[in-house]
Amino acid sequence: MSNSADNSSQGHNNPRLTRADCEVAVIGAGPYGLSMAAHLQAKGVRVRVFGTPMEFWAEKMPEGMLLRSPRVASNISDPAGTLGLEAYENACNRPPSAPVPLRDFVEYGRWFCHGLSDCLDRRNVVRLGRENGEFSLALEDGKAMRVRRVIVAAGIGSFKRKPVVFKHLDSALASHCYEGRRVRDFMGKRVAVIGAGQSALESAALLHEAGAEVEVIAKIPQLRWIGMHPRLHQLGPISAFLYSQHDVGPAGISRLVAMPKLMRHVPIGIRDRIRTRAVRPAGSKWLPQRLSKVKVATGRVVLEARAVGHEVKLKLDDGSDRSVDHVLMGTGYSVDIRKYDFLSRELVDGIRVLDGYPILTSGFCSSVPGLHFVGATAARTFGPLLYFVAGTDFVSREVAAYVARQGSGTR
Numbered sequence: 423m424s425n426s427a428d429n430s431s432q433g434h435n436n437p438r439l440t441r442a443d444c445e446v447a448v449i450g451a452g453p454y455g456l457s458m459a460a461h462l463q464a465k466g467v468r469v470r471v472f473g474t475p476m477e478f479w480a481e482k483m484p485e486g487m488l489l490r491s492p493r494v495a496s497n498i499s500d501p502a503g504t505l506g507l508e509a510y511e512n513a514c515n516r517p518p519s520a521p522v523p524l525r526d527f528v529e530y531g532r533w534f535c536h537g538l539s540d541c542l543d544r545r546n547v548v549r550l551g552r553e554n555g556e557f558s559l560a561l562e563d564g565k566a567m568r569v570r571r572v573i574v575a576a577g578i579g580s581f582k583r584k585p586v587v588f589k590h591l592d593s594a595l596a597s598h599c600y601e602g603r604r605v606r607d608f609m610g611k612r613v614a615v616i617g618a619g620q621s622a623l624e625s626a627a628l629l630h631e632a633g634a635e636v637e638v639i640a641k642i643p644q645l646r647w648i649g650m651h652p653r654l655h656q657l658g659p660i661s662a663f664l665y666s667q668h669d670v671g672p673a674g675i676s677r678l679v680a681m682p683k684l685m686r687h688v689p690i691g692i693r694d695r696i697r698t699r700a701v702r703p704a705g706s707k708w709l710p711q712r713l714s715k716v717k718v719a720t721g722r723v724v725l726e727a728r729a730v731g732h733e734v735k736l737k738l739d740d741g742s743d744r745s746v747d748h749v750l751m752g753t754g755y756s757v758d759i760r761k762y763d764f765l766s767r768e769l770v771d772g773i774r775v776l777d778g779y780p781i782l783t784s785g786f787c788s789s790v791p792g793l794h795f796v797g798a799t800a801a802r803t804f805g806p807l808l809y810f811v812a813g814t815d816f817v818s819r820e821v822a823a824y825v826a827r828q829g830s831g832t833r
């Protein structure tokens with residue numbers, strides 16, 4: 423893997439700043455960053471992707487997890503359509519699995535990288551600024567470079583939502599589902615899992631299976647499950663009319679969500695309602711059975727959490743108490759680009775946002791010329807498909823076509 427992006431001519435303001443050997447820098451090497459690179463390369467654009475490939479999936483998701491998205495919606499898009507999940511399985515002699523195990527998906531993402539080795543750069547970007555109409559990237563090894571166009575594909579890892587009531591607790595006592603703790607470390611421990619979404623419920627199942635004593639505490643009155651109307655999926659052309667293959671959202675909404683180009687023109691109030699409905703907290707249909715022996719308290723909120731020695735004492739809104747060894751927050755995330763700590767203050771201040779999401783136009787351009795955002799940060803503009811891997815196809819095609827039309831400059 424090449425690490426030599428910093429050569430050629432000197433920058434004029436900063437002696438350490440050199441012009442990158444690329445036209446476009448992509449920050450983040452998850453499904454969106456990798457797919458972006460494949461599409462840009464195919465258009466003849468010199469691109470460099472920063473970060474460790476598939477790091478978030480390999481390091482931060484609960485080990486043993488299964489993908490919630492169906493196989494057909496778990497392909498990282500490439501222009502020729504030859505680097506899908508099935509192609510990976512065939513190439514590596516792996517039997518197809520559904521649901522897709524996390525481990526296989528991580529390996530698939532790494533296999534996808536083979537065709538990109540020239541443009542992968544494992545260094546993290548520690549600071550992105552802008553000077554004289556160009557972007558300056560400071561890298562973790564102290565090197566720096568300039569580039570005209572940047573695509574931020576940095577995922578949701580920075581957006582973890584931690585309820586205030588747990589914020590003061592030490593990380594040994596309370597952690598977020600996306601902090602990559604190993605479930606087997608909780609064997610024999612009492613764990614309160616907070617939340618009712620896929621991450622919370624799947625973590626609860628995994629912890630229970632690893633020998634922890636688990637209780638799920640959820641504020642919704644009843645747990646919900648995805649895909650609990652199988653008959654609606656078995657009506658041939660009617661089902662195809664109601665559901666897209668990505669299967670994000672309920673009947674009807676699923677079809678709309680699959681058209682991000684159209685979603686962008688839906689009035690923001692309705693678009694927000696569709697988004698909230700499509701990704702409301704719910705677990706996959708294969709979870710209820712795995713959770714049948716797990717205690718669940720629904721319609722409950724934790725009012726107080728106190729560390730006492732090695733335990734946490736919880737007080738719930740029905741007056742009941744719990745003593746646990748660990749609180750696991752499956753409380754999702756809230757997009758807020760100010761939490762990307764690599765964005766310089768001046769740059770952030772120049773980006774027009776709506777409730778933390780950048781306001782984007784066609785080509786996924788933000789209000790700063792040459793700066794694009796893809797993945798979850800674009801979901802407010804283009805709808806909830808962009809929270810998922812299934813969105814890589816639309817996004818990469820759109821952005822690559824835009825960049826190819828514009829050239830490396832930022833007109």
Ligand SMILES: Cc1cc2nc3c(=O)[nH]c(=O)nc-3n(C[C@H](O)[C@H](O)[C@H](O)COP(=O)(O)OP(=O)(O)OC[C@H]3O[C@@H](n4cnc5c(N)ncnc54)[C@H](O)[C@@H]3O)c2cc1C
Pocket residue numbers: 449450451452453454455472473474475476477478479483484488489490491495496545546547548575576577578579600621764796797798809810811812
């Ligand atoms: C528990 C869980 C389960 C999920 N299950 C599914 C599922 O089944 N199907 C699905 O489609 N989606 C699922 N998702 C959503 C998933 O997060 C997105 O689909 C996917 O990660 C989007 O890809 P991405 O490239 O935008 O983000 P990521 O995969 O998060 O990739 C972004 C990468 O950028 C890197 N990065 C961040 N900052 C920098 C920096 N400064 N320099 C260099 N690199 C940087 C990060 O380390 C990360 O590796 C799940 C999410 C969670 C949390």
